[in-house]
Amino acid sequence: MDSAAAAIDKKRRGNGQEALRRKPELRPVTRAECERSIELTPWQVLHALARGYVLPSQGMGRGLAEHWLSLKYCEALHGNRAGCMDLTEKGGSSERWYKAMQARELAVGFGLAAAEHIVQQRYPDHIVSVVDTSTVLRAGWALGGSQRGKGSRPRPDYLIEAWKPGEPSKVTLVACRGNHQKPNKRTGRTRNTTLQQLVKGSELTEGMQIGPWNTTPCLMLSTELMGQGGVVVNAVQSPGETLLPLRTPHGPGNADEEIRDKPGIPYPNAIHIPARDGKRARTVDGFQVPEKDLGWFGQLLARTAAAGLTAFSGGGPTTARYLTAHQGKAHYTAPIFAATSSYHDADIEIGDTKFVGTDHVFRMETVRIEAFSGMDSRLYGLIRDGRLEEYRQAAYELRSTRDNTDGTGKWNGPISFHDDGTVMALSILPIHRRRPR
Template sequence: MARTARQILNSLSRTQNVHLTSTADLVAHVDSAAAALDKKRREKGQEAVRRKPDVRPVAKADVGGSLGLTPWQVLHAVARGYVLAGQGMGRGLAEHWLSLKYCEALHGNRAGAMDLTDKGRTAERWYKSMQARELAVGFGLAAAEHIVRNRYPDHIVSVVDTSTILRAGWALGGAQRDKGSRPRPDFLIEAWKPGEPSKVTFVVCRGNHQKPSKRSGRTRSTTIQQLVKGTELAEGMQIGEWNSTPCLMLSTELMGQGGVVVNTLQSPGEARLPLRIPGAPGNADVEIDGKSGIPYPNAIRIPAREGRRARNVDGFQVGENDLGWFGQLLARTGAAGLTAFAGGGQKTAQYLTKHQGREHYDVPTFAATSSSHDAEIAVGGRKFVGTDHVFRMETVRIEAFSGMDADLYGLISEGRVEEYRRAAYELRSALPSAEEARKWNGPISFHEDGTVMALSILPVRRRNAL
């Protein structure tokens, strides 16, 4: 029986368990699959693919056994992950609204676990590929942020699309047109706290619909292959010394045993960026130029290890001398994502370099991408400003809202990134509580960076006869 719009919105608001797994057995399967791939390459006379050299399970204290999420929080994560991915080229429809097509794809099963609905399971093959890719971003980022928060409990975590970051320093055109296929992680998570150096983690997110074995329910081969691929992608970028940046490789089984299962492995490390002093040279309020032309060939230096000599290999290398610039770039690109989530336009353009797509935001476009805080809502005594989008579920008109806390948006829209970060850190405990959120007329999700995404049913609108 088809669900009503109200039933769908209620389902999006209910917290469900998402299974998180990270075991030594999973590592063994990934190592075995990688060795088999390398053997095939050797038989063909091809060089072995570079991967992270030290892949481990995530510590139990960091991963836990399950993660409580509402389906709407997952879609909020999808939206934040894709907000800058298209460089503003969506024009009439902002990139982050792509998450709305999954409003009817997720619910809680009888065991209280997150699962695909019947509609989510019967997608056409071409659609399943897109669904696996995009929902994997939501579940993967939610799990990765959960792990990073456990590692740095007194920090705020921000997510930035890696390709958007790299465009500021590694040219896409000219003699480097093949760069689109060059391995790199999908996202960078920055854990930050005012007055302390930021910590960066690489994240690779993949997903699949393959069903588990009926006999054993063992982790499926597609998941193993996706995690192997994740170790390749994560190795393609380095910050500072080789192999010093922590990485999380995640593969989400959308049709896992008992519900959605997120499989996670890590490559340990810690990458700290130089501490910025507000008001001093090098702070994130200062506009920066891109560094187009940072070399890719032979850019990464791998020291001598395991009987092999030191060597240079291709890759995206953030050198020691560029760490300060990279920290500014990361903070400013994150700020661009926040303003794009609240409406885009010139408020977003101020934070991007030319190669990151500044021109796509710096011109008048359609409302969905240039509506600068032209919509607002109030929850728990706080005002949020942003943009909205109206769509339908059958005959019912639904309004989607994405935005930021009004005070925080005021700072970020004026180019005051460092002050925004101080204010956002202080505001964490003042965000609307779960009880206050339940008073909203539909699903609503708040993030500690100040963003909010919500749905509500609009009243029936009757058109006058012409």
């Protein structure tokens, strides 16, 4: 990575550009936090992908565009002879446009699944929530650059909050990228594309600081979809720990209280870098959450995560109540269309638990498949009624009662559960042949 970063900086200087800031300290992920392999099913990857994309893909076609984005990859993944997840023949399609889209999107599924696993190992008695960074930042910051044509400001792709009732939440910044490069057959080393993506992740995560500079832990991940022996996720980390102020269910600043967009958060030259390596202290451009705003940021993070849960379940107006105006509240209060919208009007029973959410029937060639995404009805009811702090307490108490399994109860298909109460379930429907009149 150091060599790849040096080559990038040399090229930028040759073009008259400044070198970009990156994380000053990077380390490998330790064996205690992640073994060399993670036990994971394809539907768990699709579940992670759907949860990651559900809020940032706002638009009038939100039902099909958001909830079911992941389902086009149902035929892309399988287990190879080595017992590792791999691309199928269809998944390895040679069309360049498809490969680019597949690498970008499956990188989110695999990257988030790996990042959640690592954070869960760090905080084993916590629940892990994933929130899209851009959706969070819209409540207080301008995402675009100040100069026309410069694009958006660097920032991580996702925030992972590890939370437990009665304890401060822990936040980790995550950047996910993906490619179809294969390791060198002779040396086994990762190719340059993966290294460049990890360097890019270091630049993105450096663009956001929560509290004092360089104290928030970061994970940079690059997924190789055509690696030797299956799918390979390369990960490096920047160490640290960021704690958000403790909230109490009925105390000041709890997540049940509605918050508004926070105007006036300083943005240009907001990040304060202390003196180090012989350089003077300086201020640079970037997203900075000041220490005095950590309480507000914790509320914002919890409410945005709740909006993601209800959007995943087809929440509509329920999703809107947890978003600010700048976060896209209007998208979920606008009229919806039957052909493209999803609504929480479907339910399934798994064991003794009822899940409420939304469903969709799609086809893969001649096979009709039903897909359901939703939440435990008890937990969804608490969020629907605005009792977010009670939801977190109830979800924490229920977290150990569910297990991922190929099929449970009357549902004849793969199911993915998550500790936050969400579920994604797939099932092949029987063939109904139409008879001529």
